[in-house]
Amino acid sequence: MSGIIGKITGASWRQEAKQAPLCPIKETDLARRVELLDSFEQAGLGWFWATDAFGRIIYLSENAIAKLGWNKDDLIGRALTDLFLPEQDEDGVSQSERPLKFLLSARNSITQLDVRLAVEGAEIWWEIAGKPQFDKKGEFNGYRGSAKDITATRENQRNSERLSQYDSLTGLANRHRMSKRLGSTLAAYRNAKRSCALMMLDLDRFKQVNDTLGHPAGDELLKQVAGRLGQIIGKRGEIGRLGGDEFQVMLPDIDDRGILGDLASRVIQMVSQPYSINGARAIIGTSVGIAVAPYDGVNTEELVKAADLALYSAKASGRGQFRFYSSALKDGAKHRRNMEEDLRDALHRDELSMAYQPIVDARTHKVACFEALMRWEHPERGPVSPAEFIPIAEDCGLIKKIGNWALETACCEAQSWPVELRVAINVSAVQFANDDFSLTVKRALKKSGIAPHRVELEITESIFMGDDERTQRMFKELKALGVRLALDDFGTGYSSLSYLRKAPFDKIKIDQSFVRGSCEPGNNNAAIISSIVSLADALGMETVAEGVETKDELALVTKRQATHMQGAIFSFAIKHEQVMEKLASGDLLYEPRGPERYRAGRRREFRRIGLIHGNYRYNVVLRNLSKSGAMIEGLMDVPLDTEVVLDLGDGQLAVAVVKRTEGYSQGLEFETPLISDGYEGLCTRHRVSPYQIEAAGKPLAALPADAYAALLDKGAKPDSLPQFREIPVAGFQAKVA
Incomplete structure (x- = not known):
């Protein structure tokens, strides 16, 4: 019923409207239109702006002016673009002002353009729109447009973008x-x-x-x-x-x-x-x-x-x-995979063995203990350093198997010694983390028959992480077996005195990095050694100074009262057969033999490099290398104080001066010392820049193997004759092969 009534009523209204006379719009109706625009501005839903033909502001909603704290008299007459800051990217880096200025200068319509207002101490964004105005003659009269505050919207967008980035x-x-x-x-x-x-x-x-x-x-x-x-x-x-x-x-x-x-x-x-x-x-x-x-x-x-x-x-x-x-690392991943595969077979092929380095009494220089060190003789590569294969074993899950073999082998071989000396065996942190490690030690003791007090387990500080309760439980189980515990490489990055209160160590080994260079002027290593010795003495522990190589280091460590020493000055690691011969002779003394003073680390090298003098590049053999200099072979008639450049490869050019020359051998001193490459190598601080190579007419690319050659102009002719004679180095090819 109501629907029918509605239809009748609607039809009746339309009929009456057709019959009613039309009335003109009153001035009050126009006023209400202006009131509507005013209320729109006052409500903050948006504002209006206008410019003249010169881009100067002639109108801006008063509510907008008041909200921004601007002065109307100062604002009117300013360029519209002065109100806004240049566009910025997400990191606040200024970009070109082209979008707004371009639109205004081209007199294009502006639609939903985001602009940031030049308000000090605040970040306010508007979205503006506007249209160019022309008179009846087609003359440009400026812009009329609108604006609204989108600061909150921009902030929400920014938060969303931040979450995604x-x-x-x-x-x-x-x-x-x-x-x-x-x-x-x-x-x-x-x-x-x-x-x-x-x-x-x-x-x-x-x-x-x-x-x-x-x-x-x-x-x-x-x-x-x-x-x-x-x-x-x-x-x-x-x-x-x-x-x-x-x-x-x-x-x-x-x-x-x-x-x-x-x-x-x-x-x-x-x-x-x-x-x-x-x-x-x-x-x-x-x-x-x-x-x-x-x-x-x-x-x-x-x-x-x-x-x-x-x-x-x-x-x-x-x-x-x-x-x-470095370019040498390109084949590193393949090499590592091959090493992992070979390591899995090393035990079965009897390629692993144990070598032993003596730890001597600091007062008598008689051997008190031998440290067991694992060796791998690869059938093709020859000796492989433990520093290379132990991390591989840890990563691929072989360390437990290899570690157990080392423990059993060292115990069995030490049991066969004619003199009852202790044997120190390194334990990987990964191996120690196994809950059955104490059972592994117990089996090795039983299988070998060695007295537990003769076995010393060397553990690094890296075991003190995570579950402290489990670590303490393992210590308790090991001490119950009667074995000794030594803290290896003390002070190399994980030191904390708190665990020494509870850990039942019998010995602290002072890392060789503190012994090395301890006699040099201004070096604090000697004071560190004294502190470690005093700490160990207070806790009733022995101390071993590792890496003693020179007589001045020996004297310093003796003076600092370390109880034991270990290093090349007494002996490198020797085979088990040599240990047996030494002990069978009854001679337990190791006489110190080594250089008088510490010398900055000099790496033995045997590789071909380049030497540049004038615009000639000679081929020479690098014999050894240190931070401060090098020894080369392969040139004759090289005067003292000759300035040369060594091309060490990979864009590494080292300026040097000849300080010693004898026959075809020269000793060089670098103008700028080399630096550590983070492991056991040395490198230059700077290299040939690919931008220099690009400037020489080559395309920009990463450094080639022979960066120096890439710098040279192939068409250039030498401007002088070679001044030195190249001499082939005997045995170089054979040794390289």
């Missing part, structure tokens, strides 16, 4: 943002001829923290790591968490490998300090890989791959280290 756990940039930032930075830096370093970090032993303390503890640990990285890096670069326990650091305008190495060392040291998590104590470490654009890569993919390879090498070298990328 930042790690929710640590607040660091995520993988997406880091990749985007690195790509844009490298692209911009190519044109500006600038460099950018990239660090890749991977936490060591993080999985054990997760497994022992739980994932919430692992999350808290990651947040603390992020905080420490922020303290070290500061404003020098951007830090990102790529996922899991992987971090990345982008460092613009740094290519000095001395600075990068120092920074990486600080990162490793800081990250390796103990963490307190919900009342528990956790210790982790980190490995760092470093690559620098454009030297190691000119785009994101190349640079990340180079840094990854360097990180992989750092982890393979024993963790807790940094490595710079």
Whole structure:
């Protein structure tokens, strides 16, 4: 019924409307229209603006002026563009002002354009629209437009974008943002001829923290790591968490490998300090890989791959280290896979053996103990360093099997010695973490028949992480067996005096890094040695000074009252047969034999390199290398004080002066000392820049193997004759082969 009534009523109204006379719109109706616009402005739903033909403001809603705290008299007559700041990207970097100015100058319509107002101390965004106005003659009269405040909307968008670009756990940039930032930075830096370093970090032993303390503890640990990285890096670069326990650091305008190495060392040291998590104590470490654009890569993919390879090498070298990328690392992954496969067969093929280095009494120099050291004689590669294969064994799950073999072998061989001396056996932190480790030790004691007090287990500080209760339980079980415990490599990154109160150690081994160079003026190592000896003495523990090589070091360690010593000055590690001969002779004395004084580390080398004099490049053989100089062979008639440049490969050019010359051998002193490459090698601080090679007419690319040759103009002719004679070095080819 109501529907019918409605239809009738509607029809009746339309009929009446047709019959009613039309009335003109009153002035009051126009006033209501203006009132409507005023109420729209007063409500803050939007405002209106207008300019003259010269782009000057002739009108802006009074409510907008009042809200912004501006003065109307100062505002009217100003250019519209003065009200707004130049556009900025997400990182606050100013961009071109072209969009707004272009639209105004071209007299185009403006539709939904976001602009930021030039208001000091606040960030206010408007969305503006406007149309150009023309008179009947087609003359331009300015713009008429509207505006509305979109500050809150922009903030919400920014928060959403931030969530998509930042790690929710640590607040660091995520993988997406880091990749985007690195790509844009490298692209911009190519044109500006600038460099950018990239660090890749991977936490060591993080999985054990997760497994022992739980994932919430692992999350808290990651947040603390992020905080420490922020303290070290500061404003020098951007830090990102790529996922899991992987971090990345982008460092613009740094290519000095001395600075990068120092920074990486600080990162490793800081990250390796103990963490307190919900009342528990956790210790982790980190490995760092470093690559620098454009030297190691000119785009994101190349640079990340180079840094990854360097990180992989750092982890393979024993963790807790940094490595710079070099061309030699390209085959590193393949080499590691091959080493892992060969290591699995090494036990079955009897390629592993134990060698023994004497630990002597500091007063009598008589042997008190032999440290058992694992050796691998590869059938093709020859001797493989434990520093190379032990980390591989830990990563691929072989360390328990190999460690058990080493424990049993050392116990059995020591039991056969004609003199009852102790044997010290290294225990991997991964091996120690097994709950059945004490049973493994018990089986080795029973199988060998050796007295437990003759067995000394050397454990590094890295075991003191995660589950402290489990560690203390393992100590108790081992001491119940009657074996001795030694704390190895004390003071190398995980030291804390708190665990020494509860850990039942019988001996502390002072790491060789404190002995090395302890006699040099201004070196604090001697004071550190004294402190460790005093601490051990107060706790009733013996001390062993490791790595004693020179007579001045021997005198210093003796004066500092370490109870025992170990090092090349007494003996390198020897085979078991040699141990048996020594002990059977009844002569337990080891006479110190070595150089008088410590000399900066000099690496034995035997490889062909280049020597540049004038514009000639000679082929020479590098015999040894230290931070301060080198010895080369292969040139005759080289005068003293001749300035030369050594081409060490990978764009590394070292300026040097000839300080000693004898026959075809020369001793060189570097103008700028070399630096550590993070492991056992040396490198130059700077390299030939790919931008220099590009300037020589070559396309921009990462450094080639022979960067010096790439710099040369192939068409250029020598401007002088060679001044030295090249002499073939006898045996070089044979040794290389």
